[in-house]
Amino acid sequence: MGRDGGADVLTGAEGDWPRPRLLASRCLEFDHCRWNGAVVESRFVRLLADRADFVTVCPEVSLGLGVPRAPIRLAGRDSASARLIQPSTGRDLTDEMRDFSRRFIAGLGRVDGAVLKFRSPSCGISDVRVHSPDGSGGPVGKRPGLFGEAVLEALEGVPVVHEGRLLNFALREHFLTGIYTLARFRAAREEALASRRAGPLVAFHSSAKLLLLGTSQKEERRLGRIVAGSGSRLEEALEEYRAGLGRALARPAGRGAVVNVLLHAMGYFKDRLEPAEKGVFLDCLEGFRAGRLPLSACQAVLRAWNARFPDEWLSGQFFFRPFPPDLSGMEDSGRGRLGR
Ligand code: SF4
Known part of the structure; x- marks a missing residue:
């Protein structure tokens, strides 16, 4: 029996998983609160909604801007001096948004992660366009949105992603590992x-x-x-x-370090294995090291050995089951995989 609320993590028996406490932009699946009354679809936020406790917020609605509302944007001579403005009314919302962000985060409590809306001038955590002060010409730079920036500063050591990163296999698994470990x-x-x-x-x-x-x-x-x-x-x-x-x-686990961990785990069985069995595993490791095989292929071999020669400490290792396996899936945006 492992230590994860009764789950035997290496052999794969299901147990009670903790429920991560997550902050999310409310327009991601939770409410039609975008400036035009739309909601943003995110399959992984939807999947997580059944497994995690979400605290959702729409900073723009919290400022009283309403739905629908005239769009707002970051504008300035450069990224550092950018202000949050509503061009159609001429309102400057910078101080209000900073003040709201401070108060909201002070009352947030401990969270294990955050999913914020990509490129929003409020919620974005990176790559938000900064427009020139008079709106002419192209963007003069990119930076986080004001609420996103405050979250990044306050939640140091907590995984913070935008919904686009959850489309990438490696980034999604890194995020899931982080929130479940926390x-x-x-x-x-x-x-x-x-x-x-x-x-x-x-x-x-x-x-x-x-x-x-x-x-x-x-x-x-x-x-x-x-x-x-x-x-x-x-x-x-x-x-x-x-x-x-x-x-x-x-930082995500490095492939070389993960190979060493797998070799370490093999050490628990090595005196009871046939040379041919070890050979199959070492081939599997080589395939993983070279990026030809997913980590799960090597883990499956260890699972089979652990079913034959159960080891309590190894069975309880989060490494073998860092998050509920049904949460990740195989979908990938094609921008890189660690191959778990
Ligand atoms: S990105 Fe943030 S501020 Fe904009 S609609 Fe979504 S939750 Fe509201």
């Missing part, structure tokens, strides 16, 4: 604080070990030292661990 940590943190014991943190770190080794060995060691010294300073240790976990998860 949701698992949030549950462990609450348990540790309620019991005044470091046990749940120790168990979390143990289950996250292979996942962390696949992303950053340095952070894995640093996080291990925080856990080791957490006994007399639990609250501070939990905060330090959360910050380090965010850093460790910020």
